[in-house]
Amino acid sequence: LNLSAAGSSIIAELLRLKDNIPEVFLDTDEASQERKYQPVLIDFAYLKRGEEFERKLNASTGMLDLDQEFFDNYQPILMR
Numbered sequence: 001l002n003l004s005a006a007g008s009s010i011i012a013e014l015l016r017l018k019d020n021i022p023e024v025f026l027d028t029d030e031a032s033q034e035r036k037y038q039p040v041l042i043d044f045a046y047l048k049r050g051e052e053f054e055r056k057l058n059a060s061t062g063m064l065d066l067d068q069e070f071f072d073n074y075q076p077i078l079m080r
Contacts, residue, residue, distance in 0.1 A: 022077060024070075040067045 024037055040063065046053050057063050071078065 020077075022074060024074065037066065037070045039063060040070055 024041075040057065042053055057067060
């Protein structure tokens, strides 16, 4: 019963959040101005090649600044 309730809570939260996805996370024309964050947005490939992504990010202060800017702008959503 507890497992079922937890699953229902997760599904309800996902359904609620799906309508509030910022354009920066979507691949749409409206998001074209936000494509500047694309180098710091990663997918599940990070799980296999994490060191490569970290090395690329840490190789440039511009990339570190971009990563920090992205985190500052979208922290509430990322921390949820």
